[in-house]
Every structure is written in structure tokens, then in C-alpha cells.
């Protein structure tokens with residue numbers, strides 16, 4: 529017998545009537561592609577990050593944002609880019625697509641963020657950049673990482689897919705590095721269905737991102753086909769097709785307006801889980817570090833079967849059988865056959881990421897959850913992890 533009669537979809541977004549109305553307005557406007565709503569969304573996002581509008585560019589995914597950032601850095605074959613083994617595959621794939629060689633540096637076993645000492649240990653004369661991930665929305669140790677980057681003259685790219693609201697010592701995540709990349713995928717904190725954003729320290733980098741995101745053309749369609757007169761475009765570089773549509777931005781504008789309300793909802797759920805699970809034989813997330821703002825993107829447990837009597841995978845099966853959607857963020861990158869074959873990486877080479885990746889579970893943490901949903905999660909988790 530399952531606990532619930534309706535499946536609780538992991539990461540289901542909270543969508544309001546204003547998102548729906550704005551999408552309908554876009555459909556009726558006749559302009560569906562990249563246009564005024566994308567410009568409005570970019571402006572709102574820049575304001576949220578306290579940046580100039582010319583420092584942000586909306587694209588169609590965080591993966592595209594990562595790829596474009598690395599293309600703009602002009603990475604060459606043989607250049608090395610250091611990143612974390614506990615991330616979504618897109619972080620590593622973008623490095624490969626940009627023509628560089630990814631190098632992994634293990635995580636800190638308590639924060640799950642890339643360990644600055646491990647970064648130092650793998651720096652070589654080929655190292656050009658560091659791509660860090662603020663895991664689950666917890667800020668990386670930016671003082672240490674920026675000190676390393678400055679000392680070795682490295683580009684820093686922040687993968688902020690979990691970290692739209694994150695702050696470190698009063699500074700917003702994404703404004704430390706040369707570039708930062710955000711995701712508006714359906715399960716993220718702000719959603720557009722599919723979508724992403726690049727922000728850059730230097731405005732000329734964003735100009736190039738925008739051009740590369742639309743085939744390398746000098747003028748985008750909105751500016752070519754609007755009523756200010758016909759204009760030719762010229763292809764200045766071999767670009768990509770990574771632009772965001774107004775239909776997506778229509779959702780994003782209202783999602784961004786709710787970002788703090790939704791954050792408070794998730795903070796509240798996170799706190800309820802912390803209390804409810806305090807006495808279970810599992811490793812809970814650390815409380816957010818002093819002087820930081822956690823984005824509460826993921827709430828994770830580490831399930832050690834020696835302590836719980838249930839394996840992580842059996843726990844996943846049981847949660848799903850009880851109609852509660854769960855996630856794994858993430859099996860460590862070296863668990864995947866492609867990277868083993870291509871780079872010779874083995875999970876054991878990054879023992880902290882391996883252990884976390886084999887024990888971690890993400891519980892539902894969406895602003896859409898109602899009190900009954902939260903209580904169901906707490907009840908099922910507690911019954912599965914309380915040894916008789």
C-alpha cells in the first residue's frame with residue numbers, strides 16, 4: 529500500500545496565473561521568438577544580480593550558457609579546465625565541446641563543493657580555467673577559490689544552475705567569476721521550461737555570447753524584422769543556435785518576480801526536514817555557513833546501508849513505491865562509462881565524490897509542495913530509515 533494516491537513529482541515547479549497569462553499574451557502577440565520579452569527578462573535578471581543589462585544574455589539552456597562561456601574564453605586543444613566530479617554531466621561536456629580537457633578536483637566531504645586544496649593539487653601549466661558548481665545552492669569557498677585563480681591567472685566560470693539566490697559574504701553568486709551560467713530547466717529554482725542565462729564581468733564578452741548564440745550573426749531577427757526598416761545581417765563567426773524564445777521569457781519574467789517568495793517556501797521545507805530527520809541514522813546537509821545565503825535547491829540525505837539497514841537504491845525504490853518522487857544528484861562523473869573510456873577516470877580516484885554519489889538522495893523541495901506533501905515525505909522517510 530502506498531502512502532499517497534497521487535505521485536508527488538520530483539521538482540514540479542510552482543506556476544502561477546501570471547505566467548500562464550503572459551504566455552498567452554506572447555502567443556497572441558504574433559512574436560514568439562527572441563524579442564521584447566527576452567529583453568525584459570534579461571533586464572529583470574540583471575537587476576536581480578545588480579548588474580548592467582549589457583552584462584547578461586538569455587539562452588536556451590545552462591548547457592548552452594556553459595558552452596558559450598568557454599568558447600568566448602578561446603580555449604585551445606590541450607588547455608585544461610578544472611571542475612568538480614559531483615555535478616551534472618553538462619558541466620563536463622561543455623568543457624569537452626569547447627575543445628579543452630576537463631580535469632577533476634575532488635569535493636569537500638562535508639559541503640559537497642569542490643575543495644580548493646584539491647584544485648591547487650591539479651593545477652598545471654596547461655590549466656586555463658576553473659568551472660565551479662555551487663552544489664545544491666551552497667556557496668563554494670569563494671575566498672579560497674578566487675585567491676587560487678588570481679595567483680595562477682585562471683578564468684573562473686560559475687555553474688550557478690542550483691544557485692540563483694546564493695550569496696557569499698554579501699556578494700551574489702555568479703558575480704565572482706568572469707562568467708556565470710544559470711539554468712531555468714523545469715526542476716530549477718526559476719524555470720522557463722528550458723532556458724539559461726550567461727552573465728559576464730565584461731560587457732564585450734556578453735556581446736560575443738549574444739552573437740555566438742545566434743549563428744554568429746551581427747543583428748538578431750527582432751532587430752532585422754521590426755518596423756525600423758530592413759537590415760542585412762552578416763555572419764562574423766561560426767556560431768550556434770542557442771537563443772531563448774519570448775514564450776520562455778514570458779514564464780521567466782513572473783518566475784523571477786516570485787523568486788524570493790519561492791525561496792522562503794523552500795527554506796521552510798528545508799528547515800522542517802532538518803528537524804524531522806535530526807535523529808535518523810543518516811547524514812543531513814550542513815546548516816548554511818555563516819554570512820552566506822543558501823539557495824535551497826536540493827535537500828539531500830546520505831544513506832549509508834551499514835547504519836540504516838537499507839541501501840540507497842532500495843530507499844529510492846521504496847520512496848517511488850510510496851508515490852514520492854526522488855532524485856540522485858549525482859552519481860560522480862567517473863561512474864559513467866564515457867568518461868572512464870575517454871579520460872581513464874575511475875570513481876576511486878575521487879573518493880569523496882564517489883562516496884557521496886553512491887549514498888546521496890534528493891527529497892522533494894519545491895515551492896509547490898503543500899503541508900500534506902511535506903508530511904507524507906517526512907513520514908515515509910522516517911519509517912524507511914528507522915530501524916526496528
Ligand SMILES: *Cc1c(COP(=O)(O)O)cnc(C)c1O
Nearest residue numbers: 589590591616618689711712713
Ligand atoms: C541542470 C544543470 C545543468 C544544465 O542545465 P540545463 O539548463 O538543463 O542545460 C548544468 N549544471 C548543473 C550543475 C545543473 O544542475
